[in-house]
Amino acid sequence: MVSKEAAKLVAVSVMLACTVVAQSKKEYRFAVGPRAGVSVMNPYGSISVKPSPNNTVIVDAVLHSDKVEVDNNQNGNRVDIQSHLLSGADPESGRVDYEILVPADASVTLHSSIGSMRAEKLHGDVNLEGPGSEVSLRDISDAHVHVKTMNGTVTLYNVQNGHVEVDSLSGEVTLKSVNGSLVQVVSTSGKINYIGDFGNSGEYRLTSHSGDIEATIPEWTSADVSARSVRGEVHDDIPLQPKTHTSFPLDKGRAFAGTVGRVAVSSTVVLRTFSGKIHLRKRSDKQ
Amino acid sequence: MNCVELKQSLAEVEDLSGAEQRAHLKACPACSALVQELNQIVAAASELRAADEPSPRVWNSIEIALRREGLIRPQTAQRVPVASFSARWGRARWLVPAAAMLLLVVGVYQRQESSSTRSSQPTAVVAPVVNPSGLNDEDFIQEVAENTPALRIQYEENLRRVNDSIRDAQSALDESPNDEDARRSLMDAYQQKSMLFQMAMDRSLE
Numbered sequence: 001m002v003s004k005e006a007a008k009l010v011a012v013s014v015m016l017a018c019t020v021v022a023q024s025k026k027e028y029r030f031a032v033g034p035r036a037g038v039s040v041m042n043p044y045g046s047i048s049v050k051p052s053p054n055n056t057v058i059v060d061a062v063l064h065s066d067k068v069e070v071d072n073n074q075n076g077n078r079v080d081i082q083s084h085l086l087s088g089a090d091p092e093s094g095r096v097d098y099e100i101l102v103p104a105d106a107s108v109t110l111h112s113s114i115g116s117m118r119a120e121k122l123h124g125d126v127n128l129e130g131p132g133s134e135v136s137l138r139d140i141s142d143a144h145v146h147v148k149t150m151n152g153t154v155t156l157y158n159v160q161n162g163h164v165e166v167d168s169l170s171g172e173v174t175l176k177s178v179n180g181s182l183v184q185v186v187s188t189s190g191k192i193n194y195i196g197d198f199g200n201s202g203e204y205r206l207t208s209h210s211g212d213i214e215a216t217i218p219e220w221t222s223a224d225v226s227a228r229s230v231r232g233e234v235h236d237d238i239p240l241q242p243k244t245h246t247s248f249p250l251d252k253g254r255a256f257a258g259t260v261g262r263v264a265v266s267s268t269v270v271l272r273t274f275s276g277k278i279h280l281r282k283r284s285d286k287q
Numbered sequence: 288m289n290c291v292e293l294k295q296s297l298a299e300v301e302d303l304s305g306a307e308q309r310a311h312l313k314a315c316p317a318c319s320a321l322v323q324e325l326n327q328i329v330a331a332a333s334e335l336r337a338a339d340e341p342s343p344r345v346w347n348s349i350e351i352a353l354r355r356e357g358l359i360r361p362q363t364a365q366r367v368p369v370a371s372f373s374a375r376w377g378r379a380r381w382l383v384p385a386a387a388m389l390l391l392v393v394g395v396y397q398r399q400e401s402s403s404t405r406s407s408q409p410t411a412v413v414a415p416v417v418n419p420s421g422l423n424d425e426d427f428i429q430e431v432a433e434n435t436p437a438l439r440i441q442y443e444e445n446l447r448r449v450n451d452s453i454r455d456a457q458s459a460l461d462e463s464p465n466d467e468d469a470r471r472s473l474m475d476a477y478q479q480k481s482m483l484f485q486m487a488m489d490r491s492l493e
Contacts, residue, residue: 150442150486169448
């Protein structure tokens with residue numbers, strides 16, 4: 001019995017050792033100037049980007065097998081990183097997980113087919129694209145933020161003074177404390193959640209085909225809101241000063257339009273869906 | 288500058304005024320051909336401004352030009368596990384449906400603009416001339432299955448959803464031709480489908 005257990009232990013140890021041997025870690029460093037450009041293309045695996053303390057781009061890559069290589073190139077103030085799949089690579093063996101430090105003012109472009117993409121504490125432009133990727137951005141300011149996904153979930157938290165465009169086919173999109181001159185989300189069937197105050201004077205357009213749209217706003221919000229579901233329902237928990245003129249019919253239960261808060265400093269908010277539900281609700285103290 | 292860098296730079300320096308771009312295009316026939324085709328697509332898009340509906344010749348001329356330049360190729364029976372460089376550019380044939388849908392969106396937009404300036408006339412029903420099923424959805428899925436098999440089911444599911452959304456919006460617009468939101472829903476649905484093709488194309492060019 002003891003020898004059987006021992007044999008199992010040895011087998012497991014060998015398997016673990018093989019896994020460790022198959023993985024390899026590589027580090028690359030690049031000196032860059034202000035407002036550098038950093039691009040990462042990684043078919044399989046995660047990418048995490050955080051700010052570095054100086055003008056250096058540091059790339060830590062964990063390669064899960066020898067069927068993938070990391071190509072790196074610096075051209076002036078631009079750094080390109082690409083996972084290069086070799087013959088026979090699949091999502092498991094072709095996986096590379098990146099942890100990258102960039103100057104906070106760098107412009108970052110990330111592509112991944114499968115794997116999470118995260119970026120935080122940056123104030124350069126952020127462009128993320130991944131069909132099946134989970135996207136998470138937080139603490140971004142004064143930046144253009146563009147996100148494209150197919151079915152990955154998208155979460156943006158604390159994006160200030162941004163120009164935000166999110167396109168998603170079926171992934172759920174959540175924006176919390178996101179404001180700026182333009183905040184636009186377009187989705188086919190994914191749900192869109194907005195939690196925040198719609199800023200001061202921006203344009204907010206949340207559009208879906210069949211996905212529900214829920215906007216939760218605090219009491220002090222100032223916004224000019226219009227909402228319509230062509231075939232679905234709308235619900236409004238907040239008293240609005242109704243508009244007298246709209247470009248669409250204000251059918252009860254299908255559309256509403258009006259102003260909340262102070263008109264002079266209000267943002268423009270357009271919530272539009274074809275067959276989903278729209279719900280404008282007041283934020284409770286707990287949220 | 289290599290071919291991949293040139294492709295990436297097209298989004299940033301569209302007029303190809305960069306010295307590196309020009310130097311690469313002189314030396315690389317494949318990229319030069321691609322840029323030529325993109326220019327033809329842009330030129331074809333401008334034709335739409337003068338017409339209520341895109342002529343079938345626009346689509347045909349794009350397809351013929353892409354075939355002549357070798358950017359569209361017949362499916363080969365055997366494929367190498369990792370695509371060669373030339374095969375990667377061959378997959379730029381996904382520019383055809385993606386460009387077609389972008390042109391369609393432009394066409395729908397132009398019709399919207401022109402109909403709004405003719406307020407005394409009854410508003411025309413926007414009827415896209417391209418049937419979604421005519422955009423080679425099956426080929427698209429087959430290509431996805433070969434390039435990104437792990438995402439095939441997701442692509443199929445999302446293609447079905449976006450085609451459903453196009454049908455829904457078209458149906459609503461047929462019922463209420465003056466409904467601006469139904470019209471926008473149709474445009475959004477086509478743009479979403481265009482994005483789906485674009486994502487698959489980007490992946491195949493990696």
